[in-house]
Amino acid sequence: MGNDFIQSLTEAVVNYEVEDAVSAAKRALEAGVDPVAAIEEGLAKGVRIVGDKFGAEEIFLPELMVAVEAMKQAMTILKPAINKSSRVEKSLGRVMIGTIEGDIHDIGKSMVGAMLTVAGFEVVDLGTDVSVERFIAKVKEVEPDIVGMSALMTTTMLRMKDVIEGLRKEGLREKVKVVIGGVPTSSEWAKEIGADGHGWNAMEAVKVAKRLLHQPEERS
Amino acid sequence: MDILRGKKKQIDRLPAFNSVGTYTADCMKAFDAYWPEAHRNPVKMAKLGAALHRLAGLESVVVPFGLTVEAEVFGAPVNFFEDSVKWPSVKKFIAKEASDLKVPSRVDDVRQLGRVPVVCEAIRILKREFEAEVPVIAYLCCPFESIGSFLVDSADFLKRCISEPEAIHEFMRVTTPYYAEIANSFKEAGADIITLREEAVSLNNIHPKHFDSLVKPYLKKLVKEVKPPRILHSCGQLWSPNLEVISKLTECGAEALTIEESTPMEKAAEIVSKAELTHALGGNISAYSVIHQGPKEKIQKSVELAIAKGSDMPMPGCDFWLETPTEHVRTFVEAVKDLSADLG
Structure with missing residues (x-):
């Protein structure tokens, strides 16, 4: 039934x-x-x-x-x-996501958040126009396993580098995996700025998150 | 200009230009024409629009900068990021329905609204200075891109393409004559070419069948109402082994089509060669990984490749990057001049 x-x-x-x-x-x-x-x-x-x-x-x-x-x-x-049910929900990990400052568009990031949630991740969404400082402060506070950054414009994607730099300076870089996405980004760009992964779309983002946290590829 | 008239055989070489954004941070510095002031001051706008022609020999002068001029006309609160150099965006989305837009009662009222008079004045300045030297190009952000990116919450807009297509039709139907009027005001101010940027129609955004139903009828009407010559510019992936939207874009009636690097040039050239209305193709050279990053040899190689694959206008697939070195633009210009010299 x-x-x-x-x-x-x-x-x-x-x-x-x-x-x-x-x-x-x-x-x-x-x-x-x-x-x-x-x-x-x-x-x-x-x-x-x-x-x-x-x-x-x-x-x-x-x-x-x-x-x-x-x-x-x-x-x-x-x-x-x-919570009321008998089974305990198991989380695959905590992912914090946000669109980098300078932009209020968030189609891609919201899709990533939704797909991660349904795949079993705990998602903390910082929203759009997130400053470098706020990303770093929130990493301290939320203690995510993964930080996901999205940029829609070529001009704003440079800020991703600043976030990674900031994490390094604060001694946080080793504690989180960094994944980036968004139209102007690429896996080459991810490598260049020292991110751990790049996802072309929301489905890929889930795969990358699972791979980074050593989770099995896909449950059937 | 002859290329746009379909007379490629009569020219000595291909043009070394860009029909979308041609501003860089170097240019702002060289002519003291910084953003955001250059968005609102016609003298500064003209200086910045002509900067790469003066500094690097680029064979076009182009205004405006950014894609928010049209949305501002319909009431979008534009964020110019005062005291910093950033692409203008909007502070918030103002419309849920077409009736939420501030649509002027008379179509020609748009000529007085927002930055339209600034752009027109900049065009007049450029025309006086560059007539018979290089084409003055003005670009228009077309309705589907303009409304879906700057007036309506983008996610809602895309979702309603399938859940409430009538609402999208209403937006497009109501606004199209106004977009045409803005383009014609640029034309009358002296623009030689109008670039129509309808950028959100690639396979990355919508199915070609939705381009057919929701965008094409209005884009066709817009092209028809704007005086020629017209270049249609579209971003993103326009072709895949299963589907393509290029042939549909050529049916909209613009003389030329420009694309960016996610669409394979040879496939686009094949489709455009069979097109009835569009007879020139350009773009496709990466504004970031080629022109911005260089080095010199890579820029030259990319121009050569674009010409070999059938590009009539080997130009960047997008606006130059803000931080692109002027030297790279100069290399690009010289490469087009040298490598296409023996075509005629």
């Missing part, structure tokens, strides 16, 4: 139906479905299907974004129920 509820969560994500995802999440909880299973087997499965379609160029950014929105909305219903 639980399978039907889980199946309808997957379908809502795959069909880009935000409202259906919310009502499916509510119905699943009412029926006593384990929220962790609803997320992992229902929503995450849907996002994986959509992610594969994205990779195969069957769908593009807007469809992916609506699917992720459906997933996020359903998560807000399911997450609060987790």
Whole structure:
């Protein structure tokens, strides 16, 4: 019976139906479905299907974004129920993300955050226009396993270097992995500034995060 | 100019220019035309727009800088980052629906709004000085890019392309005549060429079928209303082994198309060679990893390669980087002149 509820969560994500995802999440909880299973087997499965379609160029950014929105909305219903359930949610690690200062666009970073969350990471999102100083102060405070920085413009991506420099000066560089992303960035740029990884899109970002923290590649 | 008229055979060599942004930090220093002042002062704008022609022999003078002139007309609060040199952006997104935009009652009212008069005055200054020497180019940030990046929350805008396409149509339908009017005011002020930057339509952003339904009808109308010659510029990946949007872009009616380095030049050249309306292709040389980073040999090699792959306008795929050394631009200009000299 639980399978039907889980199946309808997957379908809502795959069909880009935000409202259906919310009502499916509510119905699943009412029926006593384990929220962790609803997320992992229902929503995450849907996002994986959509992610594969994205990779195969069957769908593009807007469809992916609506699917992720459906997933996020359903998560807000399911997450609060987790503590009350019997199973303990296991985190793959804590990732702190933010868009570098000078920009208020955050499509890419939000997608990365959503994909990491559904993959089982704990995500702390600093938002957009995050200054170098704030990145560093927050690393001290949040103690993440990974810091993810996003830049949309060529002019702002230079700031990524400053963050890494700052972390080094503060003696924090060895304590966190640094991953970067965003349209103007590349793996060459990541190497140049001394970051640990680079992700072209949200799906890649999840893979990079898992690889860096020595987690298994993909659970089937 | 002959290339844009489809008369490539009649020219001696290819033009060494850039039809998008041609400002650098060096230029600002050399002519005391710093941002943000050069965005708002027509004399400084003209100085900066012509700087790389004077310093490096670049065969174009280009204004404005950044992509927010049009969004400002519709009410976007532009962030000029006072006291620092940063690309202008917006402080916040002002519109959820098309009715939230500050649309002037008469189309020609846009000529008086925001920085449109500043850009027009800068064009007049440039025209007086450079007529018959190099083309004066003005670029326009087109509706899909302008609205989706600077007026509406970008994530919402993209999501609604599939969840609420009617809302996107409304934005495009209402605003397109105003964008055409801005471009024509640049033209009437003396711009020889208008570059239409519709940059958010690559495979990185939307499916070509959504380009067809949501962008193309309006872009076609815009191109039709703007007096020729027109260069259409688009960023990102426009081609993949499964799909492409290049042929659709050529159907919009601009005389030329310029692309950046994520689209393979040879594929684009193949498609443009079959196009009816667009007969020149350019761009594709990386503004960062080639022109900005150099060295000299890499710049020369890239120009050679672009010409070999069928580029009619071997130019950077984007605005020059702010920190690009003037020497690299000079190398680029000389490479185009030398390497295309025996084409005619």
